[in-house]
Every structure is written in C-alpha cells, then in structure tokens.
Amino acid sequence: MNKRMTEAMYASIPELVEAGITTAEIARRFGVTEKSLRVLCSHRRISLRIGGTRHTTVRLSDHALSGLSTAARTRGVNEAQLASRLLIAIAADNLYNAVLDER
Structure with missing residues (x-):
C-alpha cells in the first residue's frame, strides 16, 4: 500500500468523483485504503461526494x-x-x- 499521497493525486480526486469513479476505486488506484482516503480527504476538505449532478x-x-x-x-x-x-x-x-x- 502506498502511504504517501502526492499533490497531483489530491488534485485529481474531484474530477474522478465527478466522473463517477467510486471512493473504493479511487483508493485502489492510489494504493490506500478507502478509510484512509476518506480521512486524508477530510483533512484537506476534499469532498468525495458528487455535488449537484444530474x-x-x-x-x-x-x-x-x-x-x-x-x-x-x-x-x-x-x-x-x-x-x-x-x-x-x-x-x-x-x-x-x-x-x-x-x-
């Protein structure tokens, strides 16, 4: 498991979420657990929810x-x-x- 998330990884998360990629898949791609991804994103105020989509x-x-x-x-x-x-x-x-x- 990758223990270090890069700035590029963090920057790509909103686009991945908006594209419909699940939190579990994003975590897998970045080599972290889903729980870790949620905590790391929470600390940086990065939403893992699709906002206002239709x-x-x-x-x-x-x-x-x-x-x-x-x-x-x-x-x-x-x-x-x-x-x-x-x-x-x-x-x-x-x-x-x-x-x-x-x-």
Whole structure:
C-alpha cells in the first residue's frame, strides 16, 4: 500500500468523483485504503461526494460512439465516464467555442 499521497493525486480526486469513479476505486488506484482516503480527504476538505449532478441521456452516432469507446478504453474508463470528464473539462474551462470551432 502506498502511504504517501502526492499533490497531483489530491488534485485529481474531484474530477474522478465527478466522473463517477467510486471512493473504493479511487483508493485502489492510489494504493490506500478507502478509510484512509476518506480521512486524508477530510483533512484537506476534499469532498468525495458528487455535488449537484444530474443525469441526462445523449444520443451519439455509431461513429462517434466507436471513437469514444476507443478513447475510453485506452484511458481505462467506460464511455460514460469519459464523456462526463470531457463535458466537465469543457464547462470548467469554457471551451465551448474552441471545441465547436466557433469564434
């Protein structure tokens, strides 16, 4: 078990939580117990709860879903998790125009 969490690990936790990764999975990835992760995050005031999220359905073409599936697989997540991460990043950095190639 990894006894030392890095700043990069702590910084990535909110994104992982928002992407739907469970606390148990986050702990496993970082080499700590779930209980330790909860305590460490509590000390740093990092929430392990998904806040204010809503579920929605998005329709994708077969081509788009195939590309998303491939990209998700290479990152070790499922399509929904990757789509969620992408949309969170776009919203957080206001990248709508850049992604849609609009001025």
